[in-house]
Amino acid sequence: MLRFSTAGESHGEALVALVSGLPAGVPVDQVRLDRELWRRQQGYGRGGRMRIEKDTAHILSGVRHGKTIGAPVAMTLANVDWKNWEEILPVDTGDATKHKAVASPRPGHADLAGALKYDFPDARYVLERASARESAARVACGALAKMLLGELGILVGSHVVRVGGEELGRDAAWAEIAASNAKDEIFLNCVDAEAEARMKGEVDKALRTGDTIGGVFEVVVHGLPPGVGTHVNWDERMDGLLAQAVMSLQAVKAVELGRGVTAAESLGSTVHDAISYEQGDAEPEDGGAKFTKFTREKNNAGGIEGGISNGEDVVVRGYLKPISTLRRPLASVSFETREATKAAYERSDVCVVPAAGVAAEAMVALTIARLVIDKFGGDSLGELKRNYAGYCEQIRRF
Numbered sequence: 131m132l133r134f135s136t137a138g139e140s141h142g143e144a145l146v147a148l149v150s151g152l153p154a155g156v157p158v159d160q161v162r163l164d165r166e167l168w169r170r171q172q173g174y175g176r177g178g179r180m181r182i183e184k185d186t187a188h189i190l191s192g193v194r195h196g197k198t199i200g201a202p203v204a205m206t207l208a209n210v211d212w213k214n215w216e217e218i219l220p221v222d223t224g225d226a227t228k229h230k231a232v233a234s235p236r237p238g239h240a241d242l243a244g245a246l247k248y249d250f251p252d253a254r255y256v257l258e259r260a261s262a263r264e265s266a267a268r269v270a271c272g273a274l275a276k277m278l279l280g281e282l283g284i285l286v287g288s289h290v291v292r293v294g295g296e297e298l299g300r301d302a303a304w305a306e307i308a309a310s311n312a313k314d315e316i317f318l319n320c321v322d323a324e325a326e327a328r329m330k331g332e333v334d335k336a337l338r339t340g341d342t343i344g345g346v347f348e349v350v351v352h353g354l355p356p357g358v359g360t361h362v363n364w365d366e367r368m369d370g371l372l373a374q375a376v377m378s379l380q381a382v383k384a385v386e387l388g389r390g391v392t393a394a395e396s397l398g399s400t401v402h403d404a405i406s407y408e409q410g411d412a413e414p415e416d417g418g419a420k421f422t423k424f425t426r427e428k429n430n431a432g433g434i435e436g437g438i439s440n441g442e443d444v445v446v447r448g449y450l451k452p453i454s455t456l457r458r459p460l461a462s463v464s465f466e467t468r469e470a471t472k473a474a475y476e477r478s479d480v481c482v483v484p485a486a487g488v489a490a491e492a493m494v495a496l497t498i499a500r501l502v503i504d505k506f507g508g509d510s511l512g513e514l515k516r517n518y519a520g521y522c523e524q525i526r527r528f
């Protein structure tokens with residue numbers, strides 16, 4: 131089974147990422163890995179920290195001569211900011227005299243709930259791990275999952291569909307999303323320049339007023355055959371696994387599959403994706419590997435029915451609340467005196483929708499890769515590919 135975990139504090143020495151369950155022989159491209167990390171650092175509205183960090187993954191194990199060897203892959207990502215925190219957050223000296231307290235909890239962040247739970251006198255150690263700095267390690271893990279999926283022709287990308295009150299008022303085709311993701315400069319990762327300019331206006335407004343803003347990203351999985359995931363057990367359904375994976379990202383407060391939200395207020399006749407059948411035995415142009423004669427004209431289901439992929443693009447949206455650290459802080463209470471004060475502010479992002487989209491790509495890729503490995507098995511990439519090709523042929527001949 132494909133598994134991954136992360137460790138590391140936001141201002142600690144490094145993040146650690148561990149992925150196990152990848153078959154042997156998956157090509158690992160360091161440039162692609164670091165590009166994924168770079169993409170997560172982009173986006174209009176990020177704060178001062180992103181000018182300090184330049185994320186790169188250092189592979190410690192599980193990869194030899196550019197390919198996985200079937201063993202767990204361990205990676206570290208250095209925190210450049212550590213040099214500014216080394217004295218404040220010593221790992222094992224026991225010297226807490228330089229501790230820098232986060233003295234009043236920020237509404238919306240983990241500060242208060244975490245301090246109460248772990249019995250800390252302030253929120254420093256809570257925010258250190260609650261911070262979305264951790265999502266960089268997830269992106270490193272997800273990059274490996276993407277490399278595996280890429281070997282099977284399964285691609286994962288994302289784009290921004292809403293910032294605050296401004297939205298992309300139309301659907302985006304996979305080719306547009308892929309082109310937006312391939313750009314050398316990622317502004318808001320919206321596929322439409324006009325909509326992106328409106329979204330930028332929303333970020334500017336929040337910046338000017340000392341406020342923050344949320345939005346919606348969309349992750350798309352392209353090229354996944356029907357039949358991955360299952361309806362037979364609740365905890366093996368693709369929809370449930372994707373929802374948990376994306377919801378687990380910092381600040382994501384709702385997850386939508388396909389048009390799940392508007393479907394709730396619409397009639398079945400307009401929601402469900404009518405099925406048609408393409409006649410004839412002609413070989414499809416792409417070599418036939420993923421051809422199915424059953425087709426849909428629209429994809430409101432977001433590529434999943436009954437917890438199983440149906441062969442259409444898998445479409446997952448994540449809804450982000452506005453960032454909780456405000457330059458004009460909300461009311462809070464001092465941990466020490468219990469008197470009314472303002473919530474803590476050091477520095478902060480104002481808008482992170484594009485970055486969260488990239489982190490969600492990683493979570494979706496890891497989830498899909500897990501289900502693909504579960505279904506097709508194989509200790510080597512060659513074995514996995516043979517099994518995969520055999521299944522795709524079965525689908526083609528159905």
Ligand SMILES: Cc1cc2nc3c(=O)[nH]c(=O)nc-3n(C[C@H](O)[C@H](O)[C@H](O)COP(=O)(O)O)c2cc1C
Binds near residue numbers: 260
């Ligand atoms: C990429 C990214 C960057 C973030 N940056 C900040 C930030 O600069 N300041 C902040 O208060 N929250 C930031 N957040 C959100 C917090 O990490 C998150 O709200 C907090 O951990 C509490 O978790 P919850 O919102 O999921 O309940 C960021 C989230 C993401 C995905």
Ligand SMILES: C=C(O[C@@H]1CC(C(=O)O)=C[C@@H](OP(=O)(O)O)[C@H]1O)C(=O)O
Binds near residue numbers: 257260262
């Ligand atoms: C470091 C990252 O995001 C951080 C996530 C974050 C939070 O509270 O989630 C708070 C900020 O950290 P700092 O207080 O050091 O500026 C962000 O910069 C990152 O995305 O790599």
